[in-house]
Amino acid sequence: MRSLAGRLALTHLLVVLIAVAAMDALVLVAFERLALHQRQVAAFTETNIAVNLVEPYYRPGCPPLESSPGLLEVVRSYATQSGSRVLALDGSGRVVADSMSPAGYTGRTLTHPEVAAALAGRSASRRRYLPTSGWVLYTVAPVLQDKRPVGAVFLATSLADVTQGLAGVARTMVLGSLAAVLVAGLAGVAAARSVTGPVVRLTRAVERMGRGDLGQRVAVRGRDEVATLTRAFNEMATRLQEEDERRREFLADVAHELQTPVAAIRAMAEPMAAGDDPSAPRQADGSDLEVYREFAREMAGQAERLGRLVGDLLELARLESPKVRLTCEEVDLADLARGVLESLRRDAEAAGVDLRAGSLEPVLVVGDGLRLEQVLVNLVTNGLRYAGAGRTVRVDVSREGGEARLRVADDGPGIAPEHLPHLFERFYRVDRSRSRRGGGTGLGLAIVKRIVELHGGSVSVVSRPGEGTTFEVRLPAARGPVKMS
Numbered sequence: 001m002r003s004l005a006g007r008l009a010l011t012h013l014l015v016v017l018i019a020v021a022a023m024d025a026l027v028l029v030a031f032e033r034l035a036l037h038q039r040q041v042a043a044f045t046e047t048n049i050a051v052n053l054v055e056p057y058y059r060p061g062c063p064p065l066e067s068s069p070g071l072l073e074v075v076r077s078y079a080t081q082s083g084s085r086v087l088a089l090d091g092s093g094r095v096v097a098d099s100m101s102p103a104g105y106t107g108r109t110l111t112h113p114e115v116a117a118a119l120a121g122r123s124a125s126r127r128r129y130l131p132t133s134g135w136v137l138y139t140v141a142p143v144l145q146d147k148r149p150v151g152a153v154f155l156a157t158s159l160a161d162v163t164q165g166l167a168g169v170a171r172t173m174v175l176g177s178l179a180a181v182l183v184a185g186l187a188g189v190a191a192a193r194s195v196t197g198p199v200v201r202l203t204r205a206v207e208r209m210g211r212g213d214l215g216q217r218v219a220v221r222g223r224d225e226v227a228t229l230t231r232a233f234n235e236m237a238t239r240l241q242e243e244d245e246r247r248r249e250f251l252a253d254v255a256h257e258l259q260t261p262v263a264a265i266r267a268m269a270e271p272m273a274a275g276d277d278p279s280a281p282r283q284a285d286g287s288d289l290e291v292y293r294e295f296a297r298e299m300a301g302q303a304e305r306l307g308r309l310v311g312d313l314l315e316l317a318r319l320e321s322p323k324v325r326l327t328c329e330e331v332d333l334a335d336l337a338r339g340v341l342e343s344l345r346r347d348a349e350a351a352g353v354d355l356r357a358g359s360l361e362p363v364l365v366v367g368d369g370l371r372l373e374q375v376l377v378n379l380v381t382n383g384l385r386y387a388g389a390g391r392t393v394r395v396d397v398s399r400e401g402g403e404a405r406l407r408v409a410d411d412g413p414g415i416a417p418e419h420l421p422h423l424f425e426r427f428y429r430v431d432r433s434r435s436r437r438g439g440g441t442g443l444g445l446a447i448v449k450r451i452v453e454l455h456g457g458s459v460s461v462v463s464r465p466g467e468g469t470t471f472e473v474r475l476p477a478a479r480g481p482v483k484m485s
């Protein structure tokens with residue numbers, strides 16, 4: 001059987017069937033024992049009564065005569081009264097009177113073990129199966145004189161009523177049990193379906209999801225394991241859908257970002273190509289050459305922008321890949337800051353910004369030096385780009401507790417609070433044209449965040465419009481403060 005519901009229902013049915021059959025067997029055996037015991041007790045009583053009745057015919061030293069009329073009469077009348085066959089035996093086990101005579105056992109010596117026991121002084125009984133009369137109970141009790149056995153009385157009682165009673169009980173029980181098994185089987189099928197129903201629904205949803213339909217959700221019923229699994233599936237589906245939407249948005253953003261410089265290059269290249277046409281008008285003073293140069297410079301600028309954008313995209317893709325590897329070493333953030341300040345000095349001068357080192361406390365972190373440098377370059381470049389001429393950008397490095405802190409603060413125009421939660425998202429820009437003019441790609445802060453997180457740190461921003469902006473990077477410090485030499 002291949003379906004889980006089928007196997008569950010079948011197992012349930014088998015267990016119920018075995019349990020009911022075992023119970024039936026136990027009850028029948030117990031019932032039979034009880035009925036037999038009662039019959040045995042009654043048979044012993046009857047045998048003892050018969051012993052009392054025949055006792056007067058046993059005289060000391062003189063066994064009763066075979067088929068003596070008095071004894072035969074007593075035996076026959078008691079047999080009629082008790083509904084059993086009654087035999088009187090002498091001390092050697094020979095039948096001296098049989099209630100079924102003349103055809104009976106009179107004159108035959110009985111050798112049954114229960115007869116031997118009675119002739120030894122002990123009453124005994126035994127159940128036997130006779131092909132002619134079915135189950136019968138033999139009960140034999142000694143006839144005592146001066147406490148010594150001188151003969152015995154043998155009572156044969158049919159057990160047909162016990163057997164019939166037992167068969168009746170068995171029939172009722174089997175019918176009852178079949179009904180119980182049927183009900184249990186139906187209940188098993190219902191229970192199995194209630195377990196596997198949600199699993200089947202989940203499976204269908206997973207299959208549809210596999211075919212690309214990420215909007216799949218399954219209704220959660222109850223609080224059992226399947227409900228937990230369903231909840232987990234729904235959460236996973238939501239996350240996958242969100243991730244899918246983010247991916248689409250990102251692709252659309254990338255396409256849009258690439259489109260602008262490509263369109264600009266095309267817009268400039270087409271007239272240049274038309275200029276090659278010998279039929280196009282030319283000016284004698286060579287000013288068309290100057291226009292060409294201007295276009296070519298503009299195109300080179302757009303190409304550079306494209307290159308930066310593609311470079312940042314590649315870097316972000318590498319950083320977001322699960323296989324990203326950091327080349328880890330001990331890096332002193334103060335040294336790193338000094339290096340970056342030096343390398344950006346010219347850019348700062350060009351932007352008319354005062355780029356300053358604040359307090360640069362030596363702090364070691366374990367990390368990828370080049371990538372940590374990238375963090376600082378991106379933050380300082382943003383400061384230079386957005387603070388505006390005549391403003392200041394200040395870099396500080398400090399150690400606080402087990403953390404290294406790197407701050408890049410400017411006194412520029414600041415950022416309105418509604419933008420702050422989105423600042424680290426890919427392609428999020430407060431002022432798109434300003435970012436473009438300054439050579440921004442909209443990916444700088446996303447790269448910063450990813451690098452810092454890969455190092456087990458965090459980055460935050462505090463900004464007040466009109467007062468300035470401070471970015472703070474926190475990284476786990478490597479060990480105690482570095483000794484100044």
Ligand code: ADP
Pocket residue numbers: 378382383386387410412414415423428429430431435436439440441442443444445446469
């Ligand atoms: P971009 O390449 O556009 O600079 P970023 O991811 O580096 O992209 O920054 C995202 C946006 O955050 C910028 O476009 C800018 O609007 C804003 N921003 C970043 N740094 C500053 C700053 N120091 N002062 C004001 N605005 C800033």
